[in-house]
Amino acid sequence: MNSKHVCVLGAGIVGLATAWQLQRDGYSVTIVDRAAPGSGTSSGNGAQLSYSYVQPLADPSIWAQLPKLLLAPDSPLKLRPRLDPAQWRWGLSFLGACNAVQSRETTARLLALAAASRTALEGALSELSTHCDFSQTGKLVLQPTLAALEGARQQVLLQSQLGGAPQEVLDAAQCVAIEPALDGYRQHFAGAVYTPSECAIDSLKLCQSLAEALVRKGAQVHLNCEVQGFRRERGLVTALRTSAGDLQADAFVMALGSDSPRLARMLGVGLAVYPLKGYSITLDVDPGAGAHSAPRVSVTDTRRKVVFARLGDRLRVAGMAELVGHDRTVAPERIQSLADAARALFPACSRFETLNPWAGLRPATPTGQPIIGRIEGAPTNLLFNTGHGALGLTLAFGSAVQVVNELG
Template identity: 35%
Template sequence: MTKTVAVIGAGIVGVSTALELLRAGHEVVLVDRGGPASGTSHGNGGVLAAAAVLPVTGPGLWAKAPKMLLDPDQPLFLRWPYLPKLLPWLMRYMSHANAEAALTRARAIAPLIGDSLADHLALAGGTPAEKWIVPSDYVFAYPHRAAFEADAFGWQTRSSLGFTHELLEHGAFQAYDPAMSPAFGLGVRQPDHGRITDPGQYVKDLATHAQSLGARLVIGEVQDIAQENGRLTGLRIGGETLPCDAAVLTTGVWSGPLAKRLGLDIPLESERGYHLELWEPSVMPRSPVMFAAQKFVATPMEGRLRLAGIVEFGGLDAPPSAAPFELLRRAIRAAMPELTWEREVEWMGHRPSIADSLPVIGAAPALKGAYVGFGHDHIGLTAGPRTGRLLAQMISDQSPNIDVTPFSPRRFA
């Protein structure tokens, strides 16, 4: 049955959902307060990180976090005045910092992201957005074998889920990528990944394609949900009601207030992420490189090298901090000593992080016709197409093709 579906939020998850709904024969209205890719989907690291199954809350974080917060060369920052507001969420978040919880999350998330490159090619194939997708390796850089072995839990977990990797040492890393400093004695090459060479334009091109298929784009902010007899009937936007048969909430870290209107109390917080773009770089890495110690990725993009990563807790309202940008500058100069660039662009955005490190994807149990898809923390771009397909299947009354139980909104009803 054809439905009119409103998709709230035009980032990668929302636009993917809109396209999958259109291909399933539904009518779609895409609603966003700033337009497609105006938030986190613009500024992400650009990696299709199929093997990124481990949460930030890995085993050992309790011991590491205090030292990291006091070391300006570590990728964890906190705006201390925000701590009292953060603390209740932080305690729930840190309760998952153990091996059992990390393995549970990894096993749940692997089917959502494990075929990310294929998912993006299926979503964008034959559209103007396809040109931004580049199949590639994804490489982790370590100073020596001991540092790699300290991450054994993560690599063993990836291997157990079927993700392969190859160690590059004794000069093999520099032979693979001459841009890397000899200070990195070991690289880990993960094949069958991909990168997006302009994430913002990629999502904009997908949104334009959705409009060419009949989607209507509405620029505005949804203030409330219209409902009747336990069923969603429309969205309140700027004093008017947009009628629809179903709606999907995909506004990332800004989803909390509307989620509450849908009967969901989701422990959602911003993991503030930073990127530094180096335009007209003198050298480029061969593939996206994750520098394991500083937890940032250097991704080759159209005309620039994007350095993205860092975790800062400080809420939605505070301006960007200077220290994360300085860490990125210091780290890339050490990693790629030959690198020079013509100009820089700084950016800070908000990753939507749920306390158990699992997104919410599915029907809101308290209101028929209402669906949610957000909370992907560091894997929003990677998981966007598969999330959109799952939501379109649910709205079309089809059975999803993976187990979506771990992502059920019911856990926060």
């Protein structure tokens, strides 16, 4: 039994997965967050567990898209320059990472981390008492043109060489055979990459289940608790200063997503993490519309940059990536764009009476590689677990294992 006490900052999926792994390895755990478990970026994400399709946003193809990203009002990827030095630093570093060598290196690291994450999450689900709308129905990544499909074929080949799971490149007819709900949209895509082993899960339900299990097994959870600073002694963090008083521990893990840089600056540490704003809607599937009205297989439409994931009797529709700072405002035009995408692909999937609109901030690094473990210049008993971008749900449990291994 490990006698060390670890305090985890953050009760999103990354923080809770870390706390879960720590507790399983015998650590005493405290969790601190200013809100309820999973109520931030984890509450409305795309719900796909994308273990085998981890191509980073920083890719050579960005250069050709740059004019549209900067200027087009309806672009699914939106870069809006602000008077924010952190945004400019991040943006320039991001463009520097948009090359084939960096993209390949990032893909390799993310595939390895995703494989570890799959194993760890499956272990956690076997111990949790709730289902969390988990499914393993595979995923289709739709490509709009033959040229795009050929580019996807090259990515599949790369991922195969790097040890990725089996994937197939299919034409449109083969896609519809796998997911009949796509029949009315078949004229709008040339084919897709199909990964039979991909999964989906309700991240909020998973967070709530993890938090409940952690408390049952003795974890201390401080919610509605603001971190106000740190107490340091001889190069170590000895306590958090919070709105609930000082919280002491032997070690600390910062898993605060896009808020991590603000807290890290209190310790003189710079983190290359900036928020990528995303949106989602969650539709009730129309039970009277027929078995093939809504997809069972997860779908990503690369033309629209929108993902679809079935969560029981609901359909999560998510997309967009906006480099616009820390604004969490839910933009009506973005929500309408997601609703239009759902109607275009799956017109009979829902009555569209309630959209459940949501916006959240994904913490992203320029390369797409998360920051995991100790970093130079930070107190040695402070570890980081942040910067997962759009893959936070996918990578949470793998990065948790990596943090615990480094802590040990």
